[in-house]
Amino acid sequence: MLFLSLFLATAATIPPVQVAPADPTAMFKGDGIALKFDPTCRDYNIDTVQTNPECAARVAKGEAAPSLAIAASTFQSLPAKGNEAIKLLEHSATVTDSPAIHYLLGSVLGSAERYQPNYALAIRHLSIAAQRGNPAAADLLATLLIAGKGAPRDVPRAINLYATAAANGFPGAAVTLGKLYLAGKFVPKDEAKGTAWLDAAAAVNTPGAAQLATLAKNQGSISNFQLVPSPDPTKVKAVRYGTFNNPDIPPNFGFDVNFQSIHDAPYDDAAILARLEKEAALMPTPYLYELARRLAAKDPDRSLQTYLVARTRLTYDASRCADPAALEGLRAWDMIVAPDIRFLFVTRRPSNSVVNGALAEEAKLPANTEPWWICRSGMPAMTAAMNSAPGPLKLKPTSEWPELRTAAQMRLRELVGSQ
Numbered sequence: 001m002l003f004l005s006l007f008l009a010t011a012a013t014i015p016p017v018q019v020a021p022a023d024p025t026a027m028f029k030g031d032g033i034a035l036k037f038d039p040t041c042r043d044y045n046i047d048t049v050q051t052n053p054e055c056a057a058r059v060a061k062g063e064a065a066p067s068l069a070i071a072a073s074t075f076q077s078l079p080a081k082g083n084e085a086i087k088l089l090e091h092s093a094t095v096t097d098s099p100a101i102h103y104l105l106g107s108v109l110g111s112a113e114r115y116q117p118n119y120a121l122a123i124r125h126l127s128i129a130a131q132r133g134n135p136a137a138a139d140l141l142a143t144l145l146i147a148g149k150g151a152p153r154d155v156p157r158a159i160n161l162y163a164t165a166a167a168n169g170f171p172g173a174a175v176t177l178g179k180l181y182l183a184g185k186f187v188p189k190d191e192a193k194g195t196a197w198l199d200a201a202a203a204v205n206t207p208g209a210a211q212l213a214t215l216a217k218n219q220g221s222i223s224n225f226q227l228v229p230s231p232d233p234t235k236v237k238a239v240r241y242g243t244f245n246n247p248d249i250p251p252n253f254g255f256d257v258n259f260q261s262i263h264d265a266p267y268d269d270a271a272i273l274a275r276l277e278k279e280a281a282l283m284p285t286p287y288l289y290e291l292a293r294r295l296a297a298k299d300p301d302r303s304l305q306t307y308l309v310a311r312t313r314l315t316y317d318a319s320r321c322a323d324p325a326a327l328e329g330l331r332a333w334d335m336i337v338a339p340d341i342r343f344l345f346v347t348r349r350p351s352n353s354v355v356n357g358a359l360a361e362e363a364k365l366p367a368n369t370e371p372w373w374i375c376r377s378g379m380p381a382m383t384a385a386m387n388s389a390p391g392p393l394k395l396k397p398t399s400e401w402p403e404l405r406t407a408a409q410m411r412l413r414e415l416v417g418s419q
Contacts, residue, residue: 019200023169027107027136028068030099030129041066045074046081046088059088062095068104075114079346082108082115093125102129103137110144112339114346117297119150119268130161135168142173146186148266149297155186166201174201175209182216182244185264191216194244215243227385228256231372236390238382248336253329254286254373263290267297267340280306281365284373285313289333293340301354304344307337308358308412309365315408317371320401322394325378326371355415362412367405370395 025034041055049056049070058066067088074085086108093101102125108115110122123144129137142161145154159180165173174197180187181194195216201209215222224246225238241247247255248263265272276291288310295303314333318326350358375393376385384390396404 017174017196017200018163018167019171019174019197019204019206020167020169021204022171022206023135026169027103027134028100029136029169030103030132030134032133035064035068035098035100037069037072038065042069042073044070045077046070046084047074047078062092064092064096064098064101067092067096068098068100071104075108079114086115097128099129099132099134099137102126103134103140106137107140110140110150112296112341112343115343116300117149117343119144119297121150123150130164133168135165135170135173138162138168139165139170139173139176143176146180148268150268152268153266159187166197171201171204171206171209174198175206175212178209178212178216179244182242184245189245191219219243225382225386226255227376227382229254229373229376230256231370233390233392236376236385238385253332253377254284256373259284259286259290262287267294281361285310285317285371286333286373288313289337293337296341296344300344301351303341304350305354305358305361307341307344308350308355308415309361312358312362312408312412313365314374315411316405317374318377319404319408320371320396321375321377322396323375323378323380326374329374329377350415355412359409359412362409367401368398 023029028035038055038058041049041052041058044052044055049059055066055070059070071085071089074081074088078085086105089101089105089108092098093105106122106124106126106129109118110126111117123141126137126141126144130141138161142158142165144150145158145161147153159177162173162177162180166177178194178197178201181190181197183189195213198209198213198216202213219242222243224241224243226241226247227236227238230236247260262272262276273291273294276287276294280287280291288306292303292307292310295306310333311330314329315327318329370393372393375395376382376390381390
């Protein structure tokens with residue numbers, strides 16, 4: 001394989017960065033080969049494969065190539081049969097121990113895109129595939145280890161896995177490494193290393209790498225201010241962030257340092273989950289979103305119910321703000337939690353019992369707490385904060401609040417009525 005290397009003048013302090021061009025077979029590699037989709041079986045899914053007795057027999061035996069083809073087709077065309085496809089892959093993994101099969105299993109179980117994740121099992125399958133030369137598995141495994149999903153957070157191992165993936169046909173991993181070093185959240189901030197990874201990714205035409213590398217070299221000329229809210233107007237402030245250390249949580253939609261630290265904690269942190277289960281209903285609405293995110297892999301129904309409570313509550317909170325820009329927080333928070341709860345909406349609608357449970361839980365929440373966390377969302381609030389004069393919170397009259405809460409609840413009740 002052709003490798004493209006970037007050697008920096010500062011090689012004494014920065015090891016050579018090695019990134020390979022994208023390899024379309026990366027997801028199917030392992031043990032020195034690339035598994036190919038079987039052309040005779042790739043047009044079938046788990047329901048239709050029986051019409052081709054030869055393919056059906058080979059899948060029943062656990063052969064890797066037809067099993068991979070049938071499972072992938074099923075995930076795409078019959079998401080409701082995904083659990084059957086997962087069992088098919090598990091059978092093939094037992095029979096063939098194919099790295100490509102282990103990767104697909106790890107990807108399905110570790111992404112939360114379509115099916116309830118099992119991060120610990122995903123870690124096991126991805127570890128096997130990555131160890132045996134599958135760069136796509138190395139990339140996803142690194143992502144789970146950074147997040148603390150399925151295993152304790154292990155940043156050094158994740159960095160090595162990203163580097164391995166980048167050098168073996170998965171150059172997107174180099175972009176991730178560049179952003180990690182430039183942000184300085186999980187690794188010590190190192191602009192030279194970060195830029196080196198982005199430059200190397202750009203050299204092999206990795207999408208987005210060149211633009212990010214340009215941004216990295218011009219951070220000093222970019223002003224990126226975020227408004228950090230507080231229940232105390234004297235503590236509201238506009239903070240300048242760099243291009244790469246901007247908070248994951250849009251500050252004017254609920255960020256503060258305490259919440260960010262909870263959001264950044266490892267996903268499997270039992271103490272964080274226990275605290276959220278005990279206190280989230282008494283805290284600003286972002287904590288309900290965080291609870292929904294962390295419940296998703298363990299208890300999908302409770303996760304979905306908590307998410308519906310959070311979204312209803314956010315609607316009520318934002319609608320009480322004088323500035324209508326606060327309602328943009330609905331989309332912002334959906335985007336924040338989507339990677340962990342998307343599977344909840346792929347094959348089903350919320351059941352009546354889940355929706356009614358959410359309505360009952362929302363009704364227990366106090367009606368008169370001030371929505372300080374979201375009401376400073378628009379440019380007027382940002383301008384005031386940048387001038388060190390944030391002023392008092394601007395809310396609609398309290399006489400309107402009961403009607404606004406009823407309207408927010410009605411949006412959730414409509415889910416019951418439409419079923």
